[in-house]
Structure formats: structure tokens, C-alpha cells
Amino acid sequence: MISSAAFSDTLERDRELDLFAHRSHFPALEVKNRSYFNFGGQGVLCRAALDAIARNFQHIETQGSFSNAAGHWMMSEYNATKVAIAQEFQVDPTTITLTENTTVGCNIALWAIDWQQGDRLLLSDCEHPGIIASAVQIQKRFGIEIDYFPLTNTHNASAEGKSSEAVVELLLQHLQPNTRMVMLSHICWNTGQVLPLKAIAKACHARNVLVAVDAAQSVGVLPLNLDEIAADFYAFTTHKWWCAPLGLGALYIRPEIFDEIEPVFVGWRGLTGKTPIPQWRQDGAKFEVASSTYALYEAMRIAIAYANNWGTQQQRYERICQLSQILWQRLNDLPHISCIRQLPPESGLVSFRVDREISKSAIAQQSHSSIAQQLESEHQIFIRALPDPDCLRASVHYLTSISDIDRLISIIETFA
Numbered sequence: 400m401i402s403s404a405a406f407s408d409t410l411e412r413d414r415e416l417d418l419f420a421h422r423s424h425f426p427a428l429e430v431k432n433r434s435y436f437n438f439g440g441q442g443v444l445c446r447a448a449l450d451a452i453a454r455n456f457q458h459i460e461t462q463g464s465f466s467n468a469a470g471h472w473m474m475s476e477y478n479a480t481k482v483a484i485a486q487e488f489q490v491d492p493t494t495i496t497l498t499e500n501t502t503v504g505c506n507i508a509l510w511a512i513d514w515q516q517g518d519r520l521l522l523s524d525c526e527h528p529g530i531i532a533s534a535v536q537i538q539k540r541f542g543i544e545i546d547y548f549p550l551t552n553t554h555n556a557s558a559e560g561k562s563s564e565a566v567v568e569l570l571l572q573h574l575q576p577n578t579r580m581v582m583l584s585h586i587c588w589n590t591g592q593v594l595p596l597k598a599i600a601k602a603c604h605a606r607n608v609l610v611a612v613d614a615a616q617s618v619g620v621l622p623l624n625l626d627e628i629a630a631d632f633y634a635f636t637t638h639k640w641w642c643a644p645l646g647l648g649a650l651y652i653r654p655e656i657f658d659e660i661e662p663v664f665v666g667w668r669g670l671t672g673k674t675p676i677p678q679w680r681q682d683g684a685k686f687e688v689a690s691s692t693y694a695l696y697e698a699m700r701i702a703i704a705y706a707n708n709w710g711t712q713q714q715r716y717e718r719i720c721q722l723s724q725i726l727w728q729r730l731n732d733l734p735h736i737s738c739i740r741q742l743p744p745e746s747g748l749v750s751f752r753v754d755r756e757i758s759k760s761a762i763a764q765q766s767h768s769s770i771a772q773q774l775e776s777e778h779q780i781f782i783r784a785l786p787d788p789d790c791l792r793a794s795v796h797y798l799t800s801i802s803d804i805d806r807l808i809s810i811i812e813t814f815a
């Protein structure tokens with residue numbers, strides 16, 4: 400694990416200088432005395448992406464909104480965007496369905512199979528409320544059973560080694576003979592725990608169980624090869640760690656299952672254009688519906704290009720872990736703070752509690768959500784409170800600087 404001191408090494412200090420040059424392209428990070436730790440909620444847009452949004456809306460008007468020229472331009476944007484996303488995951492663009500956000504992608508996955516009464520769906524107990532709601536609707540509609548496996552009990556497990564095997568084992572213990580799908584997050588939104596997804600997918604496939612993944616917190620954080628991981632569905636948004644505009648998400652569907660699944664919401668985007676209707680396109684478009692905000696697509700590609708320009712997926716992930724481990728260590732050194740995980744973080748999410756028994760300060764006696772509000776209004780430190788576990792969550796990005804961490808720690812120190 401890297402210590403704060405390691406960051407004063409020349410190499411690392413130079414990298415910090417590089418970072419500040421790179422950060423100057425992100426207006427939200429240029430605001431004086433502001434420290435942004437909410438990448439797990441939403442990222443920040445670079446100036447070139449912001450400009451592209453305005454320019455592309457203008458371009459459509461200039462071409463003539465429903466003109467052939469604008470139509471061709473929109474289709475080329477659409478194709479280029481799928482290519483750009485697919486390239487990040489080393490998969491074919493035909494495996495990509497464009498959506499608006501993670502939750503739509505998870506819904507497509509959850510509703511795509513022909514559920515029969517008595518079938519079972521296995522969720523972890525750390526899933527996001529929108530995903531649980533969708534599962535409960537499927538339960539009501541088809542009379543399936545939902546099981547939960549207690550991932551919370553393993554929040555100190557690593558994604559590598561023996562403890563990762565224990566996570567897979569725990570999940571397998573909760574599969575029933577008629578479990579048809581497991582739905583789980585690649586990175587837990589509340590603890591930052593990374594799940595051993597490749598091993599989970601392998602073990603589930605050996606039992607004929609589909610694996611659907613909520614990747615809201617992993618895309619833009621982990622280096623990803625979706626072919627190798629082999630999950631059946633991988634649903635994500637681009638507006639968090641990828642720092643793309645709100646309103647653009649995607650879903651990867653493993654080609655091997657394409658013929659076994661069906662869309663629920665459909666529209667012209669999924670059709671070949673031939674009669675008799677419907678004749679489906681044999682790619683991710685089958686699960687898309689109709690008109691979208693094509694003017695946003697270039698901004699998303701720009702966001703990905705900016706990240707890649709700074710460093711490879713592996714280099715960005717390593718920096719995220721170095722920084723989140725520094726933050727975690729410094730929080731651990733404060734007697735009035737308890738980190739939720741006992742292990743150094745393997746992702747950018749660092750969750751911690753202010754211990755009201757130990758701290759005597761007035762602010763520490765307040766709820767975590769009031770603490771988060773005060774950090775924002777009084778110090779321009781953006782961090783979120785979580786309901787379960789009741790805590791604060793800081794998201795550390797490759798764009799985070801050591802001085803952001805210093806500022807956060809120096810304020811939290813005053814809560815003693």
C-alpha cells in the first residue's frame with residue numbers, strides 16, 4: 400500500500416503536476432477552494448465535452464432538424480459511440496445496447512428472460528433501491544421468488560485470493576435448483592467492495608444460472624475486458640466515473656445468450672426496416688426503443704478520450720487505489736472516525752462514520768446527511784451521506800488530487 404510520503408517521491412510529484420494541467424480542462428475542478436468527492440454520484444464534464452453538446456444541438460438546427468443530412472449525422476454519431484464504448488471493453492460493438500442510465504440497463508436484463516412461476520432470482524443484500532424495485536415488480540408480475548445473499552457479511556473480503564473464494568462460495572450456497580439469474584453489483588455502491596465477477600460468472604454458468612451486473616460503480620474505475628469476465632449482462636451509465644453527460648448509459652449483452660432473451664419495451668431502433676414487422680436487428684439495438692439525444696454522444700466519446708489521454712485504464716485504476724488507500728489510512732488514523740471496511744480500498748469509494756461516542760464536537764453529533772450538507776455549504780467539499788450503512792462516502796477519482804484529500808482530512812480532523 401502506498402503512504403502519503405510516497406507521493407512526495409519525484410515521480411509521483413511530477414504526476415501530480417501533470418494532473419493539475421489535465422484538471423484545468425474541467426471547469427468544475429477549477430473552482431477555487433472546492434473539493435469534489437461525488438464521482439460515484441456524478442462525474443464532472445470537461446470543457447470540450449460541454450462545448451460539443453452546445454455545438455451538436457446547433458449543428459442539428461443548422462442541417463435542418465428532420466433533414467436527411469441531420470439523420471445521417473445522427474446515425475454516424477450513434478455508430479461511432481457504440482464503437483467507442485465497445486473498444487473500452489474489448490468487445491464487438493454489436494454487443495452494446497445504448498440506454499439512458501444503469502437502471503434502464505438492469506431493467507432490460509431483469510425483464511429479458513421468460514420468467515415462470517416458482518423461478519428464483521438471487522440478489523445481493525447491497526443492491527441499489529432501483530434494482531430491488533425492478534426485481535420486486537418481476538416477482539409481482541410472474542410469481543417468482545427473490546432470495547438475497549448476505550454480501551454485507553463479507554465487506555472485508557478482497558476481490559483477490561482466499562477471501563474472494565469465500566464470496567463465491569457464499570453466493571453459491573444461496574443458489575436453489577430453480578434459480579435462473581443472479582443480479583449483483585461489480586462494485587458495491589455503499590462499501591466500495593469489488594466482487595470477483597469472473598469467478599462468479601464461471602461458477603453460475605456451470606449451474607446454468609445467468610449473471611446480470613449493475614456496473615454503475617465499476618465502469619471508468621476497473622480495467623475491464625467483458626469478453627473475459629463473461630457476465631451475461633453488464634449495465635452501466637457513463638455519467639459517473641467516465642465523466643460523460645447525464646442521460647447516457649449502455650448495456651453489454653453476451654452474444655451467446657442473445658437468442659434466448661427478448662426485449663419488453665421495443666421500437667423502431669430495434670427493427671431492420673423490412674416488413675412484415677417485426678423483423679429484429681440481430682445486435683444490441685433490438686433492446687433499444689426510439690429517438691434519443693444524439694447531440695450528447697460526441698461529449699461521451701470526448702470524455703472517454705480525455706481519460707485515456709491521461710492514462711490507460713490500468714494506470715487510472717492504480718492511481719484511484721493509491722489515492723483511496725491514502726484517504727482510508729488517514730481517516731483510520733483519526734480516533735473519532737471509523738472506516739466501514741477494514742481492508743485498504745480496491746476501488747474509489749471510501750465509506751466512513753463519524754463516531755459520536757468519541758467525538759465531542761457539535762457537528763459530529765449531527766446526522767451524516769447534515770454533516771455532508773455542511774461540508775458542502777461551508778467548505779465546498781462535496782461528499783455524500785448513505786443510509787445503509789449510516790455513513791459518509793467519499794469517491795476518489797484519478798482526477799482527485801492529494802490536496803483535495805488534505806483539505807477533506809483537515810476539516811474532518813476538526814470534528815474531534
Ligand SMILES: Cc1ncc(COP(=O)(O)O)c(C=O)c1O
Nearest residue numbers: 500501502527584588613615636
Ligand atoms: C450501484 C448503483 N446502481 C444504480 C445506480 C443508479 O444509477 P443510474 O442513475 O445510472 O440508473 C447507482 C447510482 O448511484 C448506483 O450506485
